[in-house]
Amino acid sequence: MGSAEHTSEQLMAVDGPRAAAAIRELLIAIGEDPERDGLRDTPDRVARAWTELAAGYDADVKEILGTTFDIAHEEMVLVKDIELVSMCEHHMLPFTGVAHIGYIPSENGRVTGLSKLARLVDVYARRLQVQERLTTQIAEALVNELDARGAIVVISAEHTCMTMRGVRKPGSQTVTSAVRGQLRNPATRAEAMSLILGR
Numbered sequence: 001m002g003s004a005e006h007t008s009e010q011l012m013a014v015d016g017p018r019a020a021a022a023i024r025e026l027l028i029a030i031g032e033d034p035e036r037d038g039l040r041d042t043p044d045r046v047a048r049a050w051t052e053l054a055a056g057y058d059a060d061v062k063e064i065l066g067t068t069f070d071i072a073h074e075e076m077v078l079v080k081d082i083e084l085v086s087m088c089e090h091h092m093l094p095f096t097g098v099a100h101i102g103y104i105p106s107e108n109g110r111v112t113g114l115s116k117l118a119r120l121v122d123v124y125a126r127r128l129q130v131q132e133r134l135t136t137q138i139a140e141a142l143v144n145e146l147d148a149r150g151a152i153v154v155i156s157a158e159h160t161c162m163t164m165r166g167v168r169k170p171g172s173q174t175v176t177s178a179v180r181g182q183l184r185n186p187a188t189r190a191e192a193m194s195l196i197l198g199r
């Protein structure tokens with residue numbers, strides 16, 4: 001993969017044979033026999049799984065947010081509890097949780113389809129991530145691609161690298177937020193947070 005940073009413009013299809021060869025090596029490294037019955041297909045299976053887990057590198061945010069509706073809605077739109085699964089870039093272990101996304105449409109009222117907000121989460125979650133960057137990238141896509149006048153993204157997730165290994169603290173939730181534009185205004189931000197928290 002080299003040292004190049006991935007951007008939304010760079011596409012990366014998973015190199016299946018290479019991924020499978022690496023998994024085979026990992027099996028040997030942990031003292032397993034990659035030829036035994038149960039493991040014979042595992043390297044290919046894991047490589048296929050990674051084409052899903054890394055599918056976000058291939059997705060095009062401009063295309064996803066390209067379909068907009070002229071609904072002339074200038075107030076906040078908020079979608080709560082969008083489930084997410086991502087892979088932590090430090091340990092390559094999953095973190096799972098929910099994203100809440102709110103935005104104030106552009107002045108000409110360009111509103112996107114609600115499902116596109118969930119797709120946006122997947123684009124950035126289906127990569128190796130840290131939760132802070134995932135949160136920021138979603139907020140910035142709303143501002144950059146949708147000309148949103150404001151955006152708020154709150155993500156709450158449990159990191160298996162903190163629950164099943166290492167410090168082993170099951171149940172701990174990491175909460176991150178990114179707030180842009182008019183949603184930085186304390187009153188608007190408070191309104192968004194109360195909607196997110198369901199109060």
Ligand SMILES: Nc1nc2c(ncn2[C@@H]2O[C@H](COP(=O)(O)OP(=O)(O)OP(=O)(O)O)[C@@H](O)[C@H]2O)c(=O)[nH]1
Pocket residue numbers: 088089090129130131132159161162166167
């Ligand atoms: N900021 C941030 N840290 C993360 C995220 N996912 C995992 N981490 C942390 O990344 C850190 C990596 O720390 P290291 O000391 O390099 O790795 P380690 O020895 O495996 O650390 P421990 O998990 O404490 O055993 C750990 O503290 C993880 O909890 C994330 O999304 N954001």
Ligand SMILES: [Zn+2]
Pocket residue numbers: 088089090091092093159161162
């Ligand atoms: Zn981790």
